[in-house]
Amino acid sequence: MDSGKAMGRRTEVTLGTRNLAVLGSHLKGQLIGPDDAGYDEARAVFSGEIDRRPSAIARVADATDVVRVVVWARDNGYELAIRSGGHSGAGHSSTNGGIVLDLRHMKSLEIDAAGRTAWAESGLTAGEFTTAAGAHGLATGFGDTGSVGIGGLTLGGGVGYLVRKYGLTIDSLLAADLVTADGRLLRVDAQSHPDLFWAIRGGGGNFGVATRFQFHLDEVGAILGGMLILPASADVIASFIAEAESAPEELSTIANIMPAPPMPFLPPEHHGRLVVMAFLAHAGGGEAGERAVAPFRALAEPIVDMVRPMRYPEIYPPDDTSYHPTAVGRTMFVDEVRRTEAETIVDQLQASDASLRVAQLRVLGGAMARVPAEATAFAHRTSRILVNLAAFYDGPADRPRREAWVAEFAAALRQNDAGAYVNFLGDEGEARIRQAYPGSTWERLVEIKARYDPENLFRLNQNIPRQ
Numbered sequence: 077m078d079s080g081k082a083m084g085r086r087t088e089v090t091l092g093t094r095n096l097a098v099l100g101s102h103l104k105g106q107l108i109g110p111d112d113a114g115y116d117e118a119r120a121v122f123s124g125e126i127d128r129r130p131s132a133i134a135r136v137a138d139a140t141d142v143v144r145v146v147v148w149a150r151d152n153g154y155e156l157a158i159r160s161g162g163h164s165g166a167g168h169s170s171t172n173g174g175i176v177l178d179l180r181h182m183k184s185l186e187i188d189a190a191g192r193t194a195w196a197e198s199g200l201t202a203g204e205f206t207t208a209a210g211a212h213g214l215a216t217g218f219g220d221t222g223s224v225g226i227g228g229l230t231l232g233g234g235v236g237y238l239v240r241k242y243g244l245t246i247d248s249l250l251a252a253d254l255v256t257a258d259g260r261l262l263r264v265d266a267q268s269h270p271d272l273f274w275a276i277r278g279g280g281g282n283f284g285v286a287t288r289f290q291f292h293l294d295e296v297g298a299i300l301g302g303m304l305i306l307p308a309s310a311d312v313i314a315s316f317i318a319e320a321e322s323a324p325e326e327l328s329t330i331a332n333i334m335p336a337p338p339m340p341f342l343p344p345e346h347h348g349r350l351v352v353m354a355f356l357a358h359a360g361g362g363e364a365g366e367r368a369v370a371p372f373r374a375l376a377e378p379i380v381d382m383v384r385p386m387r388y389p390e391i392y393p394p395d396d397t398s399y400h401p402t403a404v405g406r407t408m409f410v411d412e413v414r415r416t417e418a419e420t421i422v423d424q425l426q427a428s429d430a431s432l433r434v435a436q437l438r439v440l441g442g443a444m445a446r447v448p449a450e451a452t453a454f455a456h457r458t459s460r461i462l463v464n465l466a467a468f469y470d471g472p473a474d475r476p477r478r479e480a481w482v483a484e485f486a487a488a489l490r491q492n493d494a495g496a497y498v499n500f501l502g503d504e505g506e507a508r509i510r511q512a513y514p515g516s517t518w519e520r521l522v523e524i525k526a527r528y529d530p531e532n533l534f535r536l537n538q539n540i541p542r543q
């Protein structure tokens with residue numbers, strides 16, 4: 077939990093104020109301190125739980141600014157938080173008393189439509205990138221939410237609506253520009269610093285600040301996609317997963333099993349009843365799309381069926397920027413969701429009274445699974461189903477029991493796959509980070525970390541520590 081109070085290191089703060097002014101005078105971007113208008117807006121992140129008070133937020137304008145902030149924070153002993161889209165559930169993109177390096181104003185995007193590549197600054201969101209690329213009928217796969225930053229999402233892997241067709245986001249990553257702890261700006265790709273290129277594809281922010289990424293773009297014009305809401309019985313859940321597993325790779329699905337929220341388009345008699353709120357995306361559309369979606373529509377009488385032909389960017393409707401939920405969560409992989417597991421899901425969801433509680437199931441496979449586990453720092457290539465369990469809580473007193481519920485739920489679903497997807501980890505300690513980076517992946521990351529960031533300047537992340 078966040079106290080919201082600045083750390084009480086008075087001498088450092090006094091000293092730092094003078095140095096901070098020097099830093100500010102060297103930036104093309106803006107340095108925002110606690111006395112500046114806009115400080116509260118600038119320090120806010122997505123999670124309503126994170127309420128930290130940095131000494132300053134450095135809104136960088138370009139890679140040179142990034143180098144200045146990195147070197148300054150290192151030389152002055154300030155904790156450094158890196159922020160792109162601000163969606164870290166663990167609160168890693170803010171700090172109490174340190175400096176936030178805020179990339180959100182670095183949004184340049186150069187699309188080479190003929191060459192099917194794009195250079196994208198890391199302050200772009202998934203939605204912004206997708207809209208711009210979509211104008212050319214092209215796309216790179218990101219996650220399920222438009223406001224998530226391409227910075228954090230890409231560096232952790234990136235699982236979204238094109239995962240089965242085109243793989244993880246990192247499978248479309250061709251290169252990155254990275255500012256390392258020693259203040260160098262490196263071009264990182266398969267030829268240049270291949271060790272770093274391996275590490276940043278899944279290893280998160282451990283190795284430096286990515287100022288921009290080069291992505292491969294695929295042709296993704298019209299898709300068949302959108303929301304399908306079904307009543308959630310154990311049979312429907314198990315059958316949904318079976319269909320998603322046997323569906324063509326063009327189809328990726330995200331199934332949220334949850335009590336139906338009181339949404340205006342949902343008939344009131346369903347509010348509070350368990351539903352499968354699914355999001356489907358068939359990257360292809362047309363007849364093949366209709367054929368792929370038909371079995372899901374046939375699982376039960378749909379309560380809502382908004383699956384329709386659309387341009388791919390429409391998969392990201394506008395987000396409500398005032399939405400800052402407080403939630404606990406657990407991420408895991410499972411091998412199968414058959415009738416028994418589906419019953420567990422129904423029972424656990426019914427046993428809680430959290431205002432929002434959900435089991436999210438994403439069937440993986442396809443292009444993602446064809447990349448060898450050792451090819452990138454994301455090692456879970458053969459994991460079958462990504463599961464995210466979450467519950468909202470209402471104030472600090474409510475948190476422990478919601479936390480106990482997700483822990484019990486995860487224990488009840490646990491099977492043989494002990495892995496974890498780093499981008500959905502909270503602040504859960506080293507054992508869980510090791511689950512994200514099993515076996516030789518961990519050893520390789522530790523070795524690369526020791527070479528590029530021996531002092532662990534980049535430590536506000538799912539940290540690969542100094543050994």
Ligand SMILES: Cc1cc2nc3c(=O)[nH]c(=O)nc-3n(C[C@H](O)[C@H](O)[C@H](O)COP(=O)(O)OP(=O)(O)OC[C@H]3O[C@@H](n4cnc5c(N)ncnc54)[C@H](O)[C@@H]3O)c2cc1C
Pocket residue numbers: 122157158159160161162163164165167168169170179198218219220221223224225226227228229230231232233234235236280281282284285286287499500536537538
């Ligand atoms: C509502 C929601 C939906 C989500 N959906 C998905 C999904 O469908 N698929 C999926 O894969 N993930 C998803 N995520 C998880 C998401 O990928 C991670 O939270 C990711 O870290 C967010 O990136 P960000 O840039 O928005 O966050 P930030 O909080 O800005 O960054 C998180 C951390 O990443 C590192 N980082 C970020 N940018 C850089 C950079 N440019 N250089 C170096 N390090 C950097 C830093 O350590 C930083 O603290 C979702 C998260 C939320 C809250």
